[in-house]
Amino acid sequence: MMKDRDLVDALGPIVRDAEERRFEPGFSHRVMERIRAEAGAPVIVLSSALRRQFLRLAPIAAAVLVALSAYSLLGLGTSSGQSVLEAALGLEPLTVETAYALDQGFYTDGDD
Amino acid sequence: MMNDRIPDGELLQRARSGDQAAFRTLVERYEQVVAATVIGMLGSGPEAEDVGQETFIRFYASLNRFREEASLKTYLTRIAINLSLNSIKRRKRFLSRHVEGDLVETIELDSGAGPADRAESREVREVVRHAIDRLAPKQRAVVTLRLIDGYSTRETAEILGLPEGTVLSRLSRALKKLQPQLQPLMEA
Numbered sequence: 001m002m003k004d005r006d007l008v009d010a011l012g013p014i015v016r017d018a019e020e021r022r023f024e025p026g027f028s029h030r031v032m033e034r035i036r037a038e039a040g041a042p043v044i045v046l047s048s049a050l051r052r053q054f055l056r057l058a059p060i061a062a063a064v065l066v067a068l069s070a071y072s073l074l075g076l077g078t079s080s081g082q083s084v085l086e087a088a089l090g091l092e093p094l095t096v097e098t099a100y101a102l103d104q105g106f107y108t109d110g111d112d
Numbered sequence: 113m114m115n116d117r118i119p120d121g122e123l124l125q126r127a128r129s130g131d132q133a134a135f136r137t138l139v140e141r142y143e144q145v146v147a148a149t150v151i152g153m154l155g156s157g158p159e160a161e162d163v164g165q166e167t168f169i170r171f172y173a174s175l176n177r178f179r180e181e182a183s184l185k186t187y188l189t190r191i192a193i194n195l196s197l198n199s200i201k202r203r204k205r206f207l208s209r210h211v212e213g214d215l216v217e218t219i220e221l222d223s224g225a226g227p228a229d230r231a232e233s234r235e236v237r238e239v240v241r242h243a244i245d246r247l248a249p250k251q252r253a254v255v256t257l258r259l260i261d262g263y264s265t266r267e268t269a270e271i272l273g274l275p276e277g278t279v280l281s282r283l284s285r286a287l288k289k290l291q292p293q294l295q296p297l298m299e300a
Binding site: 004007008010011012014015016018019020021022023024027028030031032034035038 | 132135136139140143144147148151152155156160161164165168169172236237239240241244255258259260262280283284287290291294297298
């Protein structure tokens with residue numbers, strides 16, 4: 001049984017010399033072409049375009065969010081035991097009656 | 113062509129400041145190192161060419177992160193090995209999805225075929241390629257680095273980010289698989 005070191009010595013040249021390991025001529029040229037192409041790739045243009053659009057739309061979206069929250073707060077108020085957050089999100093107050101009402105609605109829509 | 117005697121460090125500095133001719137000189141200087149690794153892993157053909165190009169493109173993108181603690185040769189070999197392993201995974205996934213089981217092995221063996229050579233050397237190449245392609249990808253990486261690229265066990269461990277003991281055990285298992293297949297060539 002050959003030792004690993006002997007096997008490396010015996011198989012190394014066979015494996016190493018079995019095929020020519022070089023790229024087709026002009027490899028460096030093709031690499032540089034791809035680098036130039038990828039430097040001007042649309043991914044970069046797209047990311048900066050998306051960033052511009054985000055910066056344009058973000059303040060408008062934030063203003064709409066504030067307006068809707070204010071509308072909900074003014075419309076529903078917090079008098080019925082709701083927290084300010086629930087009121088701002090326009091959530092209906094949850095009581096035992098409303099919970100049962102939802103449950104009944106579920107069963108009455110079923111096969112019964 | 114830029115002077116071959118310019119040290120890597122200086123070429124790297126120039127490449128970092130946008131000198132494409134300097135980067136091209138580095139590509140020309142290390143093209144053979146990368147070719148030995150990717151063709152050792154994948155066989156010659158368009159897949160190896162693509163992985164070779166991708167290796168240098170990744171290197172270009174990480175020029176500012178390369179700290180020169182490792183040698184450039186080791187750094188590029190590490191990228192080339194990782195991309196080759198990814199490519200083998202993709203190849204296997206594609207074949208398992210789109211090709212009937214019995215044909216998978218045949219196609220894997222054929223994928224490394226290059227231009228026609230003399231019949232004898234072609235036969236040797238195919239036997240060796242066949243034997244390497246039958247190794248698990250992790251064993252193939254060790255065989256490529258140790259037997260083809262000529263790295264030491266310590267360097268191989270450093271490139272693969274493994275303990276030396278793991279490299280030795282993978283190499284040992286790989287050699288045991290290769291030996292019976294390459295025995296006729298050892299006796300020739």
